[in-house]
Amino acid sequence: MCGIAGLYRFDGRAVLPHELQRMSQAIRHRGPDDEGFYREGPVGMAFRRLSIIDLSPLGHQPMTNHDGSLWIVFNGEVYNYIELRDELRSKGYAFRSQSDTEVVLAAYEEWGDGCLSRFNGMWSMAIWDTKKHELFCARDRFGVKPFYYYRNHRHFVFASEIKSILQDPAIPREPEDEVVYNFLFEFKRDYSHKTFFKNIFQLEPGHYLKISHNILTIRRYFDIDMAAEAEPADDPTYAKQFYGLLEDSIRLRLRSDVPVGSCLSGGLDSSAIVCVLNQLMLKDGIDKTVIGNRQKTFSAYSDMKEVDESMYAEKVIEKTGAEKNTTLPTARQLAYELDRVVWTHEEPFGTTSIYAQYCVMRMAHDRGIKVLLDGQGSDEMFGGYDQSLYPYLSSMIRKLQWRRFLNEIHTIETNGKKLSFGAKITTALGALPTRQASRLRNYLILNFENGIHRDFISAMGATDSLVSVTSSDLKTSLYHDFRLVLRSLLTFEDKNSMAFSIEARVPFLDYRLVQYVFSLPDHQKINSGGIRKYILRNAMQGIVPDMILKRRDKIGFATAEKNWLNEGPLRDKMMDIFHSKTFEQRGYFDYAAIRKKFKSLPQLRHEKIYINFWGCFHLEMWLRKFIDGRA
Template identity: 45%
Template sequence: MCGIFGVWNITKQPVDVQRLLGSLQKIRHRGPDDEGYLLVDSSSREAASCLGPDSAEHVKLPRIERVFDSKFNVALGFRRLSILDLSPAGHQPMSNEDGSLWIVFNGEVYNYIELREELKALGYTFRTQSDTEVILNAYDAWGVDCLNRFNGMWGFALFDTRKNRLFCARDRFGIKPFYYHFDRKRFIFASEIKAILDYSDMERKPNDAIVYDYLNYALMDHSEETFFESVNQLLPAHSLILENGNVYIQRYWDLNPENKLSLASDADYEKRFLELFEDAIRVHLRSDVAIGSCLSGGLDSSSIVCVTNKLLFSDRVVEPELIGEQQKTFSSCFDDPRFDERQHIESVLTTTSAERNYTFPTAQNLMEDIQRLTWHQDEPFGSTSIYAQWCVMRIAAQRGVRVLMDGQGSDELLAGYHPYFDSYWGTLLSQGSFPALLREWSAYRNHYGVSYSYLFQHTLFSIAPKAFQRRVRAGRGALGLNSAFSSRFQSRYPDENMNFKSTPLSNRLYQALVRSSLPALLRYEDRNSMAYSIEARVPFLDYRLVEFIFSLPEEQKIKNAQTKFVLRNSMKGVLPEPIRARMDKMGFVTPERVWMSGELKNWVDDIFTSNSFAENPYLDVSKVKTLMADHRAGQRDLGSTLWRWINLELWRNQQIVQGD
């Protein structure tokens, strides 16, 4: 896991070395172990590899100030967090054997061992034990099609001196970031937006359309656009080629709704799922540094911890010195029992004999950390729940852990949230599966005590025309907006072209996976972990497992009013039974509503009465004050809308008004 940066001045202007060094310093937290640069003259294709002021002492290359010349109009920069092959051989930018290909790479290719053997059979030789060199030789062997052979997470830029082009790519689900600015005069890319803004002299302007999506639809990271005008993200499963002054972007992978699996029994699905899940965790455990696991006490993280424990201590897939006598787990807890999961966490710890590491986020801590958290995230976020994860990353770093396993992605794959029930009922209704629908309704009523009217309304809404759904959802979100601002975007529907061409449930899961839910969660996790120089890994997003789950019959995801049916079945005898059978869901959360009406009340009031908030161009201050009064009087529940108002103001003040 690392930080990457680069610039190509298409007009042949020389690279600004001081800005180059400054931009990479902005993302030093992503890679404190080493620093490296490549300078290129795109006319002659001459390349020079060099070091910066923070480079590791054992890397034998000249310093950048000794080799820089005005002819160099292309630069690649790299900050290293050493995870695989800790030797100087893992230094980046890295070249292939003849120096014709150079790469800066952030992420992991988990199947690099298998690919290396395949490439050796084709005649390639290797100087390192790193996955970075595997990418270089894979590109040399298979061209841009190499991406479909990788299993992992990545954001990389590869300079091909033979073709005088830059080949960039991002992993299938966007676990790793890749941002860029392109104005036909220059192309700038980075792992984080702050590095691009630091290098360029462009005006920091908010992207009003994305701000509208955030305020009205609670959407983030759903588009190639970002909250900053002129800065885009390369979408997941896309590659980018910069050649002859032009940028070409294409999608290289997608799920196929036609791929459907039919096995004889639940036991067969369960067996195949467990095989894939175990192998996903096995390859995600490949590391040369200390490994730990997030543990919330929920089904997903508990499954990872329990399976990981077997692989570590029974199968011995990791060197013992990287683990110690116990698997290390990290959890967010609260003194308020309504938000505390320790009884479930302790059950898993008893089963695995794993080491407990607890952190207790508080409202006071949040106020102390909010500016730093906002700076690291670069863009607004949806709730304070990410602060619990921030605190978990901090204690993991304090314990010396550099790789942390996490359960991100399971909810979007296996229908882990309650609204997915609506879509499943709609699927059964649209298929005419009335006996199954009645059974699911009855099971849901038994568990949650809702009325048949509730079930009927939610089922019909899930299959209603999109235009109707949009009007209803837009009405729920458009609170407190400045009328002049909102009128500019009243016909904007970000999900307009999103259609997986499958059942209502599969369509909704696909949308959550690629647009409405997971992309933002992955951004939070990347920035939170990287703030503490930790590599977070998410084995549920092993693409083999994702493709398998999307091919399953939908009753393997929801059955008898239970979500994640196939996962629950596969964990029999692996998880403590109370965890396996849990019907409630919490995860890493914070007592946001309690904090907002209690310890954070004065802080919130200070924000809403500030001069800066009075000048906010997106919100109507008088409407906000009225809505807040109703909220505090118990006449209205603003939910996450309240935090979006607050966080947008914090972000706007820090990133736009103050400029950092």
């Protein structure tokens, strides 16, 4: 895991050393162990190393092949590099190091862009071919690792983080209004190649790009096969097959030459990883230099009872005997660190829960951990969110299965999941054709005070949101969540972990496991009575504590955001921002409505609010730091 950056000039002018050094320094936190540079005429690449596999100098990057014709900078891990190395050796390749990067380079030399389909892991990379004068860049299947770029008629600039690209003072800093609009309107981001910065893009997951003869082409090399169907089987068989894939994914992601720990929220996903890893420790005798005598877990607790999961995390600790490490994020702490958090993330995010993860990563760093396992991806595959129930239920309306629909509603609410009026409206919308449902949904939202300036709404196309989707079936809805919702979460995870020089690994995103889950029938994801993550619950019987298997709520590393916004230093800071002249003059915000509602927020505890106060606040802080202040 590392940081990469580079520059390719189309006019033939040489890349200068100080240009690469500035880009490298901006992402030093991603790789404090080593740095390296490569320059050849109009091409330059910079690298920051976080040593994880093969800690020797042989893992130094940029790395070249045997004849110096290929040069690579690589961020991430290819977990099956040992098996690929053996295959390449049989073809005559020799290796100097034990690193996966050298295997990646040889794989590209042997198979070209076809090598990507052979990799099991996470990556962003750039390879310069000195013979063809061709630049090849690629990002992993699901977007675990980031790849940003800027291009004009003079040059192409890329990096692991936008702040590295912005080291070029000639690159304009303007907000991308379409992205700002969709963030304010639906709290969504990372839904396309666009970022909050106009003309700075991200290479989308499952894509690669090539620049040859100054012509840039982008192609998709991977997508989930939505037509694939698993062989029909009973519940125990499905559960056994799934468990085997998850266990192997975790085993592969323990390949490391530095200590590995696990995030533990107390939810089903992280608990499953910690408990399966515990089973592997008992069964396989995992190398103690990787895990230690006891597995180390890292959790964020809350002093707000409704979002605190400590009692569930404690059950996992009790069952596995793992070492627990906990942190308690506070509003005062966030208010104090706000400037650093805004700089770390580079783009606005819509909830303070991201800060809880930030605190967890810092704690792991302070305990000497360089690799953390985490549970991202499970909710999007298995229908773990509340909204996943809507397409599940709406399909019954479309099929006129009224008795089944009413029975499901009754069972879901009997089991403690009260469906709100809004949830029922969304379910009804899902029974409509997608386009009409999307328009109607947006119309309803826009008729509530949402904090967006009406002139900005009109300029952006009023009621036709660019990312609003009401999926008509469960499988399509989960695919939508997996492609769009998950991308933001992976971006947050990367920024939070790398801020503290930690590599985050996500076992649920092994491509074999993902494809298997999407091939399963819907009832293995959401079963009768609205039981979400059905196959995961079955697979974890006897492994994860029953108290967690029976949970029906979804929290994650949440914060006491409601309390934080009602009183204290964070509220004071937000109040100052909302009443500032700069905020008023942006043209994005309905500042009068925001001021009025935010002032009376402590008295509106039971009233539904359609303004994302934190999102508006963070957007303004981002504008000040990156657009106005030129951070």
